[in-house]
């Protein structure tokens with residue numbers, strides 16, 4: 001197994017070809033670096049970027065008097081003041097430019113009928129019409145435009161079906177990486193002084209998610225193993241409304257933040273419009289985190305419908321028929337699977353990984369030569385992300401990461417990936433992919449982990465269940481050592497699950513432990529045993545780093561360099 | 576409900592014939608038949624995931640996919656026609672289906688093709 005090692009040399013290695021990784025590759029290539037853009041799936045086809053629905057948030061001011069500063073203000077307030085203001089500021093200020101970049105790469109955004117202005121749509125939490133878009137295909141169009149541009153650069157080498165497993169680091173910073181060429185079942189030793197991690201989120205750690213199925217948080221786990229700081233491991237966003245039925249659609253978001261703006265209504269099994277009870281004034285006009293919690297409550301307190309969801313009623317929306325025809329994938333397709341789109345049974349689904357790798361405004365992690373961009377990064381959106389801000393983050397920080405990675409590579413002497421480190425990673429991989437395991441198959445353990453995380457570290461948490469999750473994760477980690485695998489070399493699907501599981505188990509422990517530390521409720525983090533928001537004690541972030549075998553946790557106060565008067569937008573119960 | 580759920584809770588199991596190919600043995604492709612319960616046979620995608628998860632973890636089929644009509648990673652030939660598995664509904668009265676790798680690209684293993692290498 002994995003007996004041959006192929007050598008790869010590159011100035012910059014970018015892990016992940018979604019929006020963030022592809023943008024980073026283009027930028028690094030424009031600075032003349034030789035770039036390797038690796039993805040564990042097929043480039044263009046893999047990643048969550050394709051799935052992004054509609055909004056790309058950028059304050060162009062084409063629909064109204066919007067400014068990047070207003071965008072920044074909304075982002076911080078909706079983040080419940082936990083966002084890193086420096087990162088959010090850069091995202092909002094650079095957002096409009098990234099819209100133009102994408103247009104240059106070939107994405108022809110929807111425009112006003114006379115063609116002079118971009119169309120900008122409203123979304124909850126945004127004070128202005130901010131979402132440029134390509135109807136229901138925005139993510140796909142962004143991904144396509146970026147890969148088309150990538151292909152125009154001869155110095156970008158696209159490497160599909162390559163699973164990166166480790167970043168090699170010594171005292172001077174990044175010195176290489178190791179991966180598995182899935183098609184050949186061969187090890188790759190990659191010599192490089194600059195690595196950009198752009199592997200997306202970790203939705204698959206939870207049982208129900210609308211993310212692409214490769215979203216297993218590999219890059220976050222890799223950065224952690226390499227010794228980088230992670231931030232906000234407890235923060236995970238759920239999208240309030242996703243199909244619960246039929247089974248084949250479970251977890252797929254009923255995808256339009258616009259629906260809320262247009263006036264959808266939510267009912268429980270008793271036909272009560274329950275949001276009136278929680279928020280008599282705003283009703284359904286609440287951010288994702290609060291809607292998710294209210295829906296989850298209805299369900300767990302026994303007011304859920306037939307398949308364990310609540311009813312999303314679209315009959316009150318005048319424009320619905322137009323929207324339905326405009327977005328066949330969202331509405332007409334589910335009809336073919338038996339859904340009545342006038343009244344859809346829905347429940348929250350895992351949607352976005354808010355925590356992740358800590359970076360500064362130069363997209364640098366705490367390890368020299370290691371950069372990160374996109375959903376893999378933590379703290380840009382604090383405790384709640386606004387619609388459309390994810391793609392913007394990818395493009396803005398992808399550009400910055402690509403530039404800095406190239407500049408470092410071009411000014412540092414290249415050297416081969418240290419052999420001893422490559423050997424050590426081979427050794428580790430033999431443990432992750434045992435040849436003679438007799439235990440359960442990886443998929444079964446994978447499912448158990450996802451189940452435990454969804455129920456114990458999901459939308460509503462308490463200390464007892466969080467501790468139970470930590471224990472369960474430890475048991476599964478023990479079990480995974482003797483996992484039983486198919487014995488084939490070329491594209492072994494079970495290897496992928498075992499590799500992913502290894503990182504997911506690491507992350508699950510951090511997610512649950514972080515959630516237990518935060519003894520308050522804020523945004524996406526809701527503790528039944530600490531239901532109040534606590535600005536006095538918890539206007540801080542949780543951080544974690546690995547030192548040897550130890551996990552070291554600490555907290556740091558949120559700094560408020562630009563907006564300092566902490567005011568909440570919604571009447572959340574607080575201390 | 577406007578429509579009936581297209582996968583009935585019971586009913587005769589579906590016979591699924593899959594064309595397999597093992598690059599290591601170097602041998603010719605061969606057919607293998609799997610039996611899948613009806614309730615797990617809404618779409619061809621569900622069928623392949625069921626086989627991989629419950630019957631044969633060695634079956635090569637890409638799992639880094641969107642499940643939702645956008646990624647175009649899921650192509651196979653169903654009864655001789657190129658289809659996206661996530662879009663290919665299986666009618667309740669169909670007893671048997673035939674699945675082969677998508678013909679436009681070079682095969683890697685079983686139903687996995689190399690999208691970077693058109694044939």
Ligand SMILES: Cc1cc2nc3c(=O)[nH]c(=O)nc-3n(C[C@H](O)[C@H](O)[C@H](O)COP(=O)(O)OP(=O)(O)OC[C@H]3O[C@@H](n4cnc5c(N)ncnc54)[C@H](O)[C@@H]3O)c2cc1C
Nearest residue numbers: 016017018019020040047048049053054164200374375391
């Ligand atoms: C249903 C849905 C709708 C959404 N709608 C919107 C929206 O309307 N607007 C918005 O702004 N955001 C939206 N989002 C969020 C947004 O799509 C994502 O946050 C964003 O696309 C993430 O991009 P990324 O480049 O960080 O990662 P991804 O696009 O997920 O790409 C990750 C890449 O990393 C690769 N990879 C992972 N692990 C490894 C490894 N170990 N080795 C090698 N390669 C690896 C993958 O193959 C892939 O190429 C939505 C998300 C979902 C799920």
Ligand code: FES
Nearest residue numbers: 642646647649661
């Ligand atoms: S699974 Fe993505 S298009 Fe079929």
